[in-house]
Amino acid sequence: MRLRTPLAVLGCIASLAVAVQAQDPTPYRGPPVLPPHAGPPAPPPAPLPEGQSPAPPPPLPEGQAPPPPPPLDQNVPMEAMTISRATAMTVGGLESLVILGAAWLAFFGAPRRRDDQR
Amino acid sequence: MSADRPEDADALAPSPDRAGLRTDAIYLVVVALVAFRQLCNSMGTSPTIWEDTLIENLYVRDCLVDNHCTAVGAGATVGIFHSAGYLHWRSLLHAVGLHANGTFLTFHVLNALGVGLVAVAARRIAGPVAAALAVLIMVAGNGVPTQLNVISDVAPVPFLGAVFLLLAQTATARPTRATTVALGLLCGVMLNFYATGLLCGVSAVIVTLRFPKDRWKHTALVMAAFVVSTFVLSPLTWLVDLRIVLTRHIGHSPGMMNRLPLLEIPLAALSALALLLWGVSALWPPLRRRLDVVAAVILPLFVPVLAGYLRGSLDVQDKYFAHVVAAIAVGVGAGAMLPLNAAARWALGRLETRFPSRKAGIDRFSAMVRRSQALALPLAALLVFAGFNEPADTIEHLSYSYADVLSTARYLARARGWTSGQAQLGLLTPDELARRAAIRWATGWRASGTTSGLEHAYMLKMPVSDVLMQLPTGAEVVRRAADGRTVVVSTCSWIDWTAFRACTRRGDAPETCMDTALPIRNDGHQDYSEGIPGMPNPDGRDLSRQTLTLHFPLHPRPECPVTRVVMPRLPLLCPGVIASVDGVPATIEDSGRRVLLRYDTRPGAPQPRELAISWELGVPACWNQFRGHPPFFIEGDPDAVPFIERMIDPGPGAAEGPP
Numbered sequence: 001m002r003l004r005t006p007l008a009v010l011g012c013i014a015s016l017a018v019a020v021q022a023q024d025p026t027p028y029r030g031p032p033v034l035p036p037h038a039g040p041p042a043p044p045p046a047p048l049p050e051g052q053s054p055a056p057p058p059p060l061p062e063g064q065a066p067p068p069p070p071p072l073d074q075n076v077p078m079e080a081m082t083i084s085r086a087t088a089m090t091v092g093g094l095e096s097l098v099i100l101g102a103a104w105l106a107f108f109g110a111p112r113r114r115d116d117q118r
Numbered sequence: 119m120s121a122d123r124p125e126d127a128d129a130l131a132p133s134p135d136r137a138g139l140r141t142d143a144i145y146l147v148v149v150a151l152v153a154f155r156q157l158c159n160s161m162g163t164s165p166t167i168w169e170d171t172l173i174e175n176l177y178v179r180d181c182l183v184d185n186h187c188t189a190v191g192a193g194a195t196v197g198i199f200h201s202a203g204y205l206h207w208r209s210l211l212h213a214v215g216l217h218a219n220g221t222f223l224t225f226h227v228l229n230a231l232g233v234g235l236v237a238v239a240a241r242r243i244a245g246p247v248a249a250a251l252a253v254l255i256m257v258a259g260n261g262v263p264t265q266l267n268v269i270s271d272v273a274p275v276p277f278l279g280a281v282f283l284l285l286a287q288t289a290t291a292r293p294t295r296a297t298t299v300a301l302g303l304l305c306g307v308m309l310n311f312y313a314t315g316l317l318c319g320v321s322a323v324i325v326t327l328r329f330p331k332d333r334w335k336h337t338a339l340v341m342a343a344f345v346v347s348t349f350v351l352s353p354l355t356w357l358v359d360l361r362i363v364l365t366r367h368i369g370h371s372p373g374m375m376n377r378l379p380l381l382e383i384p385l386a387a388l389s390a391l392a393l394l395l396w397g398v399s400a401l402w403p404p405l406r407r408r409l410d411v412v413a414a415v416i417l418p419l420f421v422p423v424l425a426g427y428l429r430g431s432l433d434v435q436d437k438y439f440a441h442v443v444a445a446i447a448v449g450v451g452a453g454a455m456l457p458l459n460a461a462a463r464w465a466l467g468r469l470e471t472r473f474p475s476r477k478a479g480i481d482r483f484s485a486m487v488r489r490s491q492a493l494a495l496p497l498a499a500l501l502v503f504a505g506f507n508e509p510a511d512t513i514e515h516l517s518y519s520y521a522d523v524l525s526t527a528r529y530l531a532r533a534r535g536w537t538s539g540q541a542q543l544g545l546l547t548p549d550e551l552a553r554r555a556a557i558r559w560a561t562g563w564r565a566s567g568t569t570s571g572l573e574h575a576y577m578l579k580m581p582v583s584d585v586l587m588q589l590p591t592g593a594e595v596v597r598r599a600a601d602g603r604t605v606v607v608s609t610c611s612w613i614d615w616t617a618f619r620a621c622t623r624r625g626d627a628p629e630t631c632m633d634t635a636l637p638i639r640n641d642g643h644q645d646y647s648e649g650i651p652g653m654p655n656p657d658g659r660d661l662s663r664q665t666l667t668l669h670f671p672l673h674p675r676p677e678c679p680v681t682r683v684v685m686p687r688l689p690l691l692c693p694g695v696i697a698s699v700d701g702v703p704a705t706i707e708d709s710g711r712r713v714l715l716r717y718d719t720r721p722g723a724p725q726p727r728e729l730a731i732s733w734e735l736g737v738p739a740c741w742n743q744f745r746g747h748p749p750f751f752i753e754g755d756p757d758a759v760p761f762i763e764r765m766i767d768p769g770p771g772a773a774e775g776p777p
Contacts, residue, residue: 055673081189081354082180085209091351092210095203095307098347102304103231103733106285107142107238110294 138242145241145495146234149253152502154230156257158223159505161267162601164521165222168268168554174205175559176642181209189354190447192271194272194313196432197368198359201271202352203310218269218520218559225273229266232280233257236444237495239284244452244459246491250498252451256280258507259385259443263436271312272437278308279415279441282318283448286325286411293329298336301325302343309344310351314441319344320418351386372686378434380427385439388446389420395453405456412452415445428503478593490495518552518579520559522604525597526577527560529606533594538563539638540573543615547577548691548750548766558642567640571616572673574754576607580767587764590757609754610678612670612715613729619669622650624662631669636748649746654735661744663736667697668748670729682759685711685754686767692749693741694733701727714756 181187187209191202211221227389233256240252256276265272282304289297308315322344326336333526349356381387396413399405419442419649426432438445446491468482470477530536530545538557547553556577580587580595580603589595590607597604621631632652639645654661673683685694695710702724706713715726731751735744743749752762 059123079356082186083186083189085187088181088206089210089213091203092206092208095207095310095351097209098300098303098307099278102285102300103235103281105297105300106235106281106288107146108139109288109292110296 135679142238142241145237146231148234148495148499149237149502150230152499153233153253153257154226156504156505156507157226157230157260157504158264160261160507161226162373162599163226164224164519164524165265165269167520167523167549167551167559168265168270170271171269172551172554172558172642173646174269174271178209178212179642179711181205182213189352190358191310191352191355196313197366198313198362199355200309200313200359201311201356203314204271204274204680205452206352207311212387221269222520225266225269225277228274228277229260232277232444233260233282235280236447239280239287239444240448240451242287243448243600244455247494248448248452248455250451250494251454252447253495253498254501254506255388255450256447257502258443259388259439259446261507263385264440264443272440275308276438276443278304278311279313280444281317282321282441283411283415283444286415288323290325290328290411293326293332293336295336295339298326298339299343302340302345302700305340305344306347306351308441309348311315312440314419314438317418317422318415318441321415324418326409328414330678336639380424380434380651383436384592385443385446386420386434387435388421388450389439389442392416392446392449392453393420394592395449398547399453399456401493402457402460405460405728408456409449409453409467410447412449415515416442416449444570447594464751495552502699508662518547518549518555518577518604520555521599522579522597523552523556523560523577524557524562525604526606528562529594530575531562531564532552533565534573534575534608536575537565537567537569538640540567540569543569543571543636545576545577546574546750548688549684550745550747550750552577553747554642554645558645569631571609571635572612574609574611574613576609576752576754576758576762578605578607579603580605580765584765587761590755590761592755592758593761605765607754607758609758610681611754612672612674612678612681612726613753614671614673616673620650620671621667622652622664625666626665629667645746650748653746653748654744655746661736661741663734665732666735667730667732670731672715672726672729674715674725676717676719678755679717679719680751681715682756683713683715683731684759684763685731686750686752686763687711688767690743692733692735692743694749694751696730697730697732699726699729701725 160592167662170192176301177192178190188202188205190199191205192199194200207222213226216224233253236256237249239254241249260276262265264275264276268560269290281303284303285297285304289301296304302319305315305322306319319341322340323337326340329336364752381390388406391414393413396406397407399409419439423432423438427434447635474481487673490731526545527541528535530541536544540561541557545553545556547556582602589605592608594606594608595603596606615636617635618631619631620634621629634650634652637644637650639648654664654666666723674682683696687693696706697710699706699713699715702715702718704713704715704726713729715729718725733740733749735741740749752759754762
């Protein structure tokens with residue numbers, strides 16, 4: 001019982017937030033407010049090696065570039081694989097609920113049922 | 119001893135009762151508070167500028183502004199896609215008003231709670247001294263190595279790992295369907311935050327297989343919850359990754375390896391220590407079982423990391439241990455205290471048997487020891503509060519934060535009417551990422567205004583040791599913080615970034631040149647995809663060895679009669695040389711690193727016409743450091759230039775640098 005009540009409250013809040021997000025036509029108010037893309041964006045490169053001090057590259061012959069990486073998928077570019085903002089917000093909300101619920105259970109344990117008391 | 123008996127379940131990890139929960143709550147609150155203060159002190163209250171954050175920002179912007187949220191996530195260095203769930207979660211934080219600093223402080227709050235959960239987990243296994251040790255280890259292990267100084271997909275992982283560890287303990291102590299399902303769901307979320315979450319799924323299976331009863335039922339349940347939640351949260355990520363895994367090699371390429379010895383990586387060494395303590399405790403099975411959950415969390419990571427390291431296909435880094443740092447802390451803390459506690463109990467029992475007449479005294483001594491253990495956590499909290507592990511004044515302290523670029527943007531907008539477009543033309547700083555962050559991330563630029571290629575400002579960090587230094591004309595401190603000052607230096611210039619010529623030469627091939635300009639763009643994606651016309655590719659992946667020479671037409675004028683050019687030498691900066699000056703004879707000094715040019719006021723006198731600067735690209739000193747933008751150099755008023763040089767290169771030896 002003690003678990004069900006807070007989870008229900010959290011669920012209601014999350015549903016409300018998702019519903020508001022889905023209905024709200026106002027564009028996002030944070031920085032930076034930029035005009036829409038002129039065309040489909042290219043995917044950003046993979047992050048550099050971590051640690052602020054990248055390893056030196058293997059020596060290349062003058063004027064010769066290393067072979068480019070093979071294309072991932074000729075038919076379905078990554079940037080075309082998108083979902084809507086409402087769906088993303090719903091996923092983010094669900095993740096928050098799972099984390100909160102797991103933390104609650106971790107700390108308090110699952111509620112004891114009558115058959116646990118025997 | 120059979121593990122099916124109820125008392126064995128308690129031996130694995132005690133279940134919290136009402137009194138225990140009260141103590142746990144005190145531990146959680148006290149430790150979280152001091153850990154939060156420690157994180158704010160050591161990591162700051164504003165995120166350090168970081169490449170991955172800027173890439174994430176593009177995804178968040180696409181999601182919130184354009185309604186195009188990535189369904190596959192960001193690329194990882196090992197060649198797969200991940201973090202889509204994390205990006206959705208970050209977008210949600212942004213949408214509810216937690217922007218850069220808000221998101222960063224949210225991570226601090228969560229990770230501080232994570233330290234509190236570690237204290238609870240260790241106390242439940244081995245008492246208050248183990249809790250204190252675990253807190254100290256968790257605090258020492260967390261930080262820059264687990265990217266708590268930046269906004270990244272790794273940053274929330276230590277907290278998630280702490281939740282997972284405590285949940286696994288709780289589930290082991292008293293298995294229920296709710297805790298088992300929660301374990302699986304949490305692992306699904308962790309996997310969609312960061313790819314190492316996959317190993318959490320393996321840990322969850324091992325944990326349920328150690329349940330005292332109904333182990334197969336719980337194992338099936340946790341696997342189902344894990345698989346379903348992983349897939350449901352971001353199906354396309356896993357379909358794409360499955361295709362990648364089946365069709366190409368996964369791992370780091372040899373060129374990306376730093377190859378430190380494994381045990382020189384702090385969290386790898388601590389993992390090995392925790393596993394060693396678990397192994398040692400195996401000599402006494404009841405103790406080993408108490409550490410089984412900890413081992414179940416660490417082993418699924420440590421084994422593949424070790425294998426990847428030995429095969430040479432994995433560049434092992436501390437961040438890969440982010441989800442096990444809680445288990446490491448508890449493993450070392452509890453692993454050290456469990457044998458000690460057991461040995462002390464054994465010794466006291468022997469004493470009581472041998473000297474029955476002194477039983478009362480022995481009992482008093484034993485009680486006193488137990489009471490004194492309660493002091494362990496306050497002592498640990500005091501050490502954390504005092505900042506026992508805060509870093510010395512290193513280069514990390516002088517890196518740019520979001521607050522720095524925000525202060526710079528607000529100052530230049532207010533004092534000089536700068537727009538984001540003007541910043542793209544005239545904002546100069548030795549840290550290319552900070553320049554991009556100021557343009558793309560900082561708010562506060564004017565919405566409209568004029569632009570000029572001749573109007574320049576340098577954004578610099580002044581170390582604490584230099585705060586008493588006199589500022590030259592045109593310099594302004596725009597932010598004061600404990601780690602230093604952020605200074606903006608406005609200076610007149612002869613270089614117009616809206617018109618210059620870029621020439622490249624590869625080997626013996628003829629030089630190719632193109633008239634070009636710094637572009638003004640509203641779309642941050644183009645920083646990565648398009649670069650600057652005539653300049654080599656911005657992402658460096660096809661950066662072959664070549665000479666880049668930029669020819670700048672000079673604009674000497676009476677109001678700006680002298681200009682000085684200096685080519686600095688810094689570790690992460692491509693070293694350039696002044697190749698030539700056209701129009702007048704000029705003395706280029708210091709092996710091409712310095713030149714002083716003057717406007718001749720005599721009517722019809724020849725004037726400096728063009729300055730050429732060259733860089734060798736594709737060599738070890740200029741490879742990843744080159745980001746498609748003209749590498750940084752200093753040019754401007756003779757009073758301002760030495761000040762700028764001193765700010766960016768305060769070390770006496772560093773000024774010499776490599777030739």
